[in-house]
Amino acid sequence: MNIVVGVTGGIAAYKSVHLVRLLTKAGHEVTVIPTEDALRFVGLPTWEAISRHPVTTSVHDDVAKVRHVALGQAADLVIVAPATANTIAKMTAGLADDLLGTTLLATTAPVVIAPAMHAEMWQHPATQANIATLRARGVRLVGPADGELAGGDSGPGRMSEPEEIFTAALAALAPGDLDGLRVAVSAGGTREPIDPVRYLGNRSSGRQGAALAIEAAERGAEVLLVAANVSHDVLAITQHPRVRIIGVGTAAELSAAMREAAGKSDAVVMAAAVADYRPVEVADRKLTKESGPLTSIALAENEDIVAGLARDRREGQVIVAFAAETPEAGGGVDDGELMERARRKQQRKGVDVLVVNEVGWDRGFESADNAVRILGPGGAVVGSAAGSKRDVAGAIWDAVVKLSQ
Ligand code: CTP
Numbered sequence: 001m002n003i004v005v006g007v008t009g010g011i012a013a014y015k016s017v018h019l020v021r022l023l024t025k026a027g028h029e030v031t032v033i034p035t036e037d038a039l040r041f042v043g044l045p046t047w048e049a050i051s052r053h054p055v056t057t058s059v060h061d062d063v064a065k066v067r068h069v070a071l072g073q074a075a076d077l078v079i080v081a082p083a084t085a086n087t088i089a090k091m092t093a094g095l096a097d098d099l100l101g102t103t104l105l106a107t108t109a110p111v112v113i114a115p116a117m118h119a120e121m122w123q124h125p126a127t128q129a130n131i132a133t134l135r136a137r138g139v140r141l142v143g144p145a146d147g148e149l150a151g152g153d154s155g156p157g158r159m160s161e162p163e164e165i166f167t168a169a170l171a172a173l174a175p176g177d178l179d180g181l182r183v184a185v186s187a188g189g190t191r192e193p194i195d196p197v198r199y200l201g202n203r204s205s206g207r208q209g210a211a212l213a214i215e216a217a218e219r220g221a222e223v224l225l226v227a228a229n230v231s232h233d234v235l236a237i238t239q240h241p242r243v244r245i246i247g248v249g250t251a252a253e254l255s256a257a258m259r260e261a262a263g264k265s266d267a268v269v270m271a272a273a274v275a276d277y278r279p280v281e282v283a284d285r286k287l288t289k290e291s292g293p294l295t296s297i298a299l300a301e302n303e304d305i306v307a308g309l310a311r312d313r314r315e316g317q318v319i320v321a322f323a324a325e326t327p328e329a330g331g332g333v334d335d336g337e338l339m340e341r342a343r344r345k346q347q348r349k350g351v352d353v354l355v356v357n358e359v360g361w362d363r364g365f366e367s368a369d370n371a372v373r374i375l376g377p378g379g380a381v382v383g384s385a386a387g388s389k390r391d392v393a394g395a396i397w398d399a400v401v402k403l404s405q
Contacts, residue, residue, distance in 0.1 A: 001076040001173060003028045004107070006100040007047070009037025011150045012082035012116040012159035017042060019081055019162035020050050023169070031071055033057065033100045035087070059099050068099060072106030079169050080104075081142075082116030082159045085127050091139075092130040110172040114165045115144045119155025128236065135239040140218060142168040176220020177401050183221045184261035185212045186272035188228035190251040194297060195283035204273035206230030208322075208357075208370065208389045210238050212269055215393040217242040224265070226257045228272050251275050251302040262309050262317070267400050269320040270306040278302055310350040318403050320353040320396065321346070343379040352377055353399055355392075374399050 003023055007016050013034075023030045032047040032055050039057065047055040059068040072078070080087060080100070087100075091113075096102045104111065113134070121127060122144060135141065143160030160168075187209020191199035206227060213225040217240040225238055225245045235245060246261075248254045251274050262268050277299035287294055306321045313319055323342045339356065346354040354375040370392045376382035376399060385395035 001028045002074050003030050003169070004071055004075045004078045004103060005030055005032050005051075006078065006080040006083075006087075006103070007032060007034040007038040007042070008080065008082055008084045008087040008100070009035055009040060010082040010084045010116045010159070011041060012114075013038050013041040015159060015162050016081045017046060017050055019079070019165050020047070022162055022166045024051060026166075026170075029053070031055075031075075033071065033103055035098055035100055037084075057099055059102055061099075068096075068102040069106035071099070072103035072109075075103070075107050075109045077109050077169060077173055078104065078107050078111045079114070079165065080111070081114035081162075081165050083113040085115075085117045085121045085124075088113070088115060088127060088130050088134065092133050110138070110140065112140045112142060112165070112169050112172050114142045114159050115157070116159035117144070117157045118149055118151075118153060119157045122155075122157040132236055132239045135237075136241065138241055140168065140172055171218075176218070178216055178397060179220030181216075181221045181266045181404070182224075182264055183216050183267045183269065183400075184224045184226065184258060184265040185209050185216070185269045186226045186228065186254060186258055187213070188230040189273040190228045190254055190275045191249055192251065192275045192278035192302075193282045194279050195285065195287045197286050200275055200277070200279065200297075201229070202273045202275065206234045206272075208392065209269075209271035210234050211389040211393040212271055212396060213238045213243050214240060215390060215397055219397060224261045226254060226261060226272070228254050228274075251278065251305065255303060255305045255308070258305055258309060262312075263314070265317065266404065267318040267320065268306075268309055268313075269396065269400075270309070271322055273324065274302065274305055276302055304349065306351060307349040310352075316404070318353065318400050319351045320355065320400065321349050321351040322355045322357055324357050326358070339373070342373075342375060346375055346379055352403060353382075353396070355396055372396075376403065 007013050020030050030051045031053050032051045036057050044055050096105050142165050145158045145160050146156045147158040148154045149157050188206035189202040189204035191201040193199050213223045217223045223243045228248050246257050248257050280298040280300045310319045323345050325338050342356040356373045370389050371386040372392050374383035383395045383399045385392045
């Protein structure tokens, strides 16, 4: 494969030397395009030696070969690592004032960027808006990781390790194993109104559902994400041309949206935390102390949405549910008991796949990391994952792919 590696001006440029080495060792033809600034960190001879190709930063070199567009046209993949805040802004605006800029405009190949900058610059609304635009255009991101930054600071902004960028880059080249599949994912937590300002809700942030949506889109699926009360920040990672988002509030709204989506989907993943009960009566005005003491709320049971979807599933459709299980009281986890409870839940709901997720006060909900076991048909463990919610999402889609074959 022809791979262009754009290197921009950050200290992490030295790590990209190793990235180029990994790519050439794997048999790829690599052309490095540093920016002028990048050359202040790692010099031209290093890039030429490591890539075994001539390296230039300027659109005025090698004009006879129309190098300013030829490299982009011939590329099967373009990686920008590190991608500084400045380069990300230039990419968003489509600036073409150097060879990397023209190459990025001339290419139709997948583009993978590995941002690297200080946490403040990464979190700045300008950078976040640029990232959202790039994602919506199909640019893939690796990182940034949370960790030590130049100057002794720490936070999000550290460039991912070369091995991780290498893996993500090759994944971008591989045909997606969800190509052509239509999937529906629910995310977040429902809110059942008590009065105009209060509700019964839960602590689900929607992060796991968002990770499932973007993972599926990047693997080729058309995704409908039904988001129950998910914040903009969480939804930001799902910006992708193949992800469509519908916002819902209550369990009844979620049910209606999922039923409609399921009618057109090859796989349905219910990652949303659905309220099992709703107040029987919803006051149309805010309840006050003057309206009398409120010591109890009468509840009615909500339908089990995923059980209904499984009952009415289309031929060949794969239905995935989650089981959020808390460990035994007293802190001791009886693993056998927990798994048996999960298997009973899988049978009761009639779902093909059940993702067993142990939640406590500091795991699962709201947190970035997760540990799950995945039950397939008959309750057999067909996968497991521990790590980021994106890792968990990957393992879940792996299980769906196996079942759809
Ligand atoms: N779910 C659903 N409709 C409901 C409740 C839950 O579709 N009314 C789905 C969730 O989206 C999740 C799965 O069912 O995929 C498991 O939810 P969980 O709360 O663990 O199970 P419950 O059926 O509520 O069982 P219990 O609370 O008794 O453990």
